[in-house]
Amino acid sequence: xxxxxxxxxxxxxxxxxxxxxxxxxxxxxxxxxxxxxxxxxxxxxxxxxxxxxxxxxxxxxxxxxxxxxxxxxxxxxxxxxxxxxxxxxxxxxxxxxxxxxxxxxxxxxxxxxxxxxxxxxxxxxxxxxxxxxxxxxxxxxxxxxxxxxxxx
Amino acid sequence: xxxxxxxxxxxxxxxxxxxxxxxxxxxxxxxxxxxxxxxxxxxxxxxxxxxxxxxxxxxxxxxxxxxxxxxxxxxxxxxxxxxxxxxxxxxxxxxxxxxxxxxxxxxxxxxxxxxxxxxxxxxxxxxxxxxxxxxxxxxxxxxxxxxxxxxxxxxxxxxxxxxxxxxxxxxxxxxxxxxxxxxxxxxxxxxxxxxxxxxxxxxxxxxxxxxxxxxxxxxxxxxxxxxxxxxxxxxxxxxxxxxxxxxxxxxxxxxxxxxxxxx
Numbered sequence: 001x002x003x004x005x006x007x008x009x010x011x012x013x014x015x016x017x018x019x020x021x022x023x024x025x026x027x028x029x030x031x032x033x034x035x036x037x038x039x040x041x042x043x044x045x046x047x048x049x050x051x052x053x054x055x056x057x058x059x060x061x062x063x064x065x066x067x068x069x070x071x072x073x074x075x076x077x078x079x080x081x082x083x084x085x086x087x088x089x090x091x092x093x094x095x096x097x098x099x100x101x102x103x104x105x106x107x108x109x110x111x112x113x114x115x116x117x118x119x120x121x122x123x124x125x126x127x128x129x130x131x132x133x134x135x136x137x138x139x140x141x142x143x144x145x146x147x148x149x150x151x152x
Numbered sequence: 153x154x155x156x157x158x159x160x161x162x163x164x165x166x167x168x169x170x171x172x173x174x175x176x177x178x179x180x181x182x183x184x185x186x187x188x189x190x191x192x193x194x195x196x197x198x199x200x201x202x203x204x205x206x207x208x209x210x211x212x213x214x215x216x217x218x219x220x221x222x223x224x225x226x227x228x229x230x231x232x233x234x235x236x237x238x239x240x241x242x243x244x245x246x247x248x249x250x251x252x253x254x255x256x257x258x259x260x261x262x263x264x265x266x267x268x269x270x271x272x273x274x275x276x277x278x279x280x281x282x283x284x285x286x287x288x289x290x291x292x293x294x295x296x297x298x299x300x301x302x303x304x305x306x307x308x309x310x311x312x313x314x315x316x317x318x319x320x321x322x323x324x325x326x327x328x329x330x331x332x333x334x335x336x337x338x339x340x341x342x343x344x345x346x347x348x349x350x351x352x353x354x355x356x357x358x359x360x361x362x363x364x365x366x367x368x369x370x371x372x373x374x375x376x377x378x379x380x381x382x383x384x385x386x387x388x389x390x391x392x393x394x395x396x397x398x399x400x401x402x403x404x405x406x407x408x409x410x411x412x413x414x415x
Contacts, residue, residue, distance in 0.1 A: 009201060012198065012201075012202065013201070013202060013204075013205045014205075016202045016205040016206055016209060017205045017208055017209050017212075018209075042159045043159065044159075044163055045162065045163065045166050048163070048166045048167055048170050049166070049170065051170075052170045052173070052174065055174075056177070057194065059177075060187065060190050060191050060194045061191075061194055061195065061198060064187075064191055065178070065187065066177040066178070066187050066190075067174055067175070067177040067178025067179075068178065070173075070174040070177060070178075071171065071174035071175065071178060074167065074170045074171055074174055075171070077167075078167045078171075081163060081167070085160070115178070
């Protein structure tokens with residue numbers, strides 16, 4: 001939980017620093033998704049409510065209207081929970097992990113567009129994915145090590 | 153297995169509750185009135201850890217703004233420099249007007265008491281001295297034009313060196329072109345303007361006045377006009393004869409400035 005709190009604050013500080021200049025990745029949600037993937041405990045309720053309250057705080061800090069990122073984050077966690085259960089263990093490849101991490105970047109930003117209408121330019125998503133790429137790579141490397149140690 | 157399914161059901165229920173709460177907040181949160189207070193409270197709490205980031209952002213933005221606006225800043229700087237030059241010129245004109253007004257108001261008369269034939273074009277003696285606030289270097293006028301400077305002072309009389317003297321050299325300026333040169337006499341009644349390069353467009357009739365000489369002789373004192381161009385020197389400098397505004401061949405009174413009053 002401490003790591004996720006740090007990630008939320010880091011994402012907030014980076015948004016203060018670079019907001020309007022570059023599209024920052026959803027570090028907090030990426031942290032939840034990664035933790036969900038490597039967490040082998042049965043109880044995953046922490047992820048749902050961490051995403052809920054993290055999204056709510058984000059809404060209150062940066063949107064002004066609660067609900068947008070709250071819903072987006074919860075939807076992502078629900079999707080990950082479902083996908084990780086449906087996909088068999090031998091099918092949980094790096095590509096699958098990559099796609100799940102990717103969903104944490106796209107879905108929350110789509111929710112406001114789907115609810116309020118309007119369009120978000122493709123450059124918005126492309127730049128966000130580019131900035132998220134280093135974090136993706138770090139997550140994939142750690143997951144790869146984790147998976148290898150599990151196999152051993 | 154049963155426990156596994158039970159966990160899944162609980163997760164499903166929690167997800168549904170979280171989604172309903174999220175939708176409820178989305179639909180009614182803005183109208184509840186609490187969201188604004190919550191936004192303000194959270195903003196106030198986060199302003200403490202966000203302060204360094206805010207500060208860095210300010211630095212970054214001002215820096216990038218300076219880089220982006222660099223060209224327009226230089227253009228503005230150039231405009232200001234041009235404006236500054238014009239203002240300086242205007243200020244100089246105002247100063248000259250003030251000096252002229254000062255000259256008119258503070259000129260004092262003196263009689264010529266001696267003009268020796270042997271140094272007719274070099275010096276005169278006047279009936280005013282240290283008692284009348286005359287000091288060495290003071291400009292001497294006749295008919296409103298500069299004719300020389302005080303060269304020595306005694307209590308009751310003074311000697312003034314004339315512009316026609318070969319030992320009196322004064323820096324001057326051509327009013328129309330702002331070219332600077334030196335005038336000196338030839339000891340035979342002529343005043344020559346020298347040290348101006350050939351081809352500077354100086355023509356007969358242009359006005360000659362003093363340039364900045366020192367505290368005793370202000371700039372802009374009228375001397376006369378360019379009369380004719382003479383043969384240039386071997387160094388490539390033009391020589392002009394200056395027709396003084398005052399009649400130096402015969403005058404019986406002169407005026408001098410009381411600079412103490414002007415100052």
